[in-house]
Amino acid sequence: MAQAIANADFLRVRGSYSCYATASPSAAWARPTRKKPKLKPLDHDSDNLIEINDLKYSRGPRVIFEGLNLTIKRGEITALMGPSGTGKTTLLRLITRQLIPQMGTIKVGGVDISTLNTGELYQMRQRFGMLFQNGALLTDISVFENVAFPLREHTKLTNRLIRHVVLTKLHAVGLRGAADMMPAELSGGMARRVALARAMVMDPEILIYDEPFVGLDPISMGVIVRLVRRMNDALGITSILVSHDVEEISTVADRSFLISDGKVAASGSPDELRVEQSDLVRQFMHGMADGPVAFHFDAPGYEEQLLGRDVD
């Protein structure tokens, strides 16, 4: 596995799929001919790839974000951290417009994603790769077909080339041998690694990882951490990472944002956050029970409740 990362063979097929647009005559009837909308050109000059300004998002009466401002730099690995329930996954869904904010703007490459129509949005999403928390593999097709899925949907590559690309990506995550298995036969960690292979199979410009390290054994975690770093640097992509794993984040992220109470509470490199003096940052980075973030959900007094006095 380590050797696969070292020779980085899987990185070499990047950005070359469009030249196979008419490769297979048999594939011509396999898809309805659709006129694809032209995507608004992205601003490639700016260092800021994603800009979030004054974001407000509520779910029912509960305010998730209120005046959130955040900038993600091109080519960096950005970590989004924060206590459970602060809306980190929600923020990822807002960035990819799976959710729509009540107020504020989210710009990707200078394009306000709220202005995109459905066709343009799907074109934009081809620039994203996303690793879901639980993998979200399609359960009725094999591991190989899961990774091949975006290629079959969006390209007309020959089966031989698809096989080459898919096996290369699976090799990168150490699961080439599991190509014929069904998702139900995989462990949680294996499913996440397959999902990672699928997320990077189209060689996206932006890779989003939602809790990529959960459920991985130490060996797989080390390999995945190095893979994230190596892919980001070798392909020049931008990575966004949601994780609670402070140690792993420290080794891989260029910049971190700590989100709390609907806003960015602190930002900077992991080392900067580690020496930050604010109570919230110290509590989170050092895993302390006492601090601004309460471990216990609001409840009546422990003793009163046990003795039944709270119902009187």
Added chain:
Amino acid sequence: MNKLVRDILDTVIEFVRTFGAFQLFFVRLLRHTPGILFGRFGLVVKQVFNSGALSLVIIMVSGLFVGGVLGLQGYSNLARFNAEDAVGVFAAFGLVKELGPVITALLFAGRAGTSLASEIGLMKATDQLSAMEMMAVNPVQRVLVPRFLGGVIAMPFLAAIFSVIGLFGTHLVAVELLSVDAGAFWQQMQLTVDLEDITEGIFKSVVFGVAASLIAVWEGYNAIPTAEGVGRATTRTVVITAIAVLVFDFMITALML
């Protein structure tokens, strides 16, 4: 009193809103139908197999016994008027025009409809539909439309098979067991049942197929993404489909009389 009025109003508004959303959902499915039918028919074939071929056993066994019951009831009642030879006609009308489409639709809702709703609901709960969205693949087009079309195509065939097996069951009971004359059994049926009767049955089964498949994919797609939510969606699929099929059956029968 005010609260009662407000509750009734809220219920009516919610019903109108849901019904509107349901119609828009149907239009969305229809909008993507030509692309799937003519561009990716393989996806539909797979779903015809899942909804149709995998429902064959329950349909055939049920058809056999329903036909058998028709044979017994028909014989015992018609024998009072010395008209037991007409048991074939009695069964044919019952099966082709009513029981075939209706019972097939009810069994379809129980076997294939629940399967569709729970599969789609679970895909939603496990983020598979979101993952498709993120891969720039429209889940309505890729997942829902093939399943909807699969059900619509499978239903008339299932209803036809139900009727044929049902008639076989009637024949077994009436002719082989109760000694009704085989010639009279089949001849009266041929003379009396005409193309219009069969067309009515086919029309009903197509309408029921659209209703059952549409309700199943709607419930699955709008299921609350939890185990409880998917369970509720599955139950609602059977209940709503059963009511819809019986209401449509009455309306179509009234129109075609």
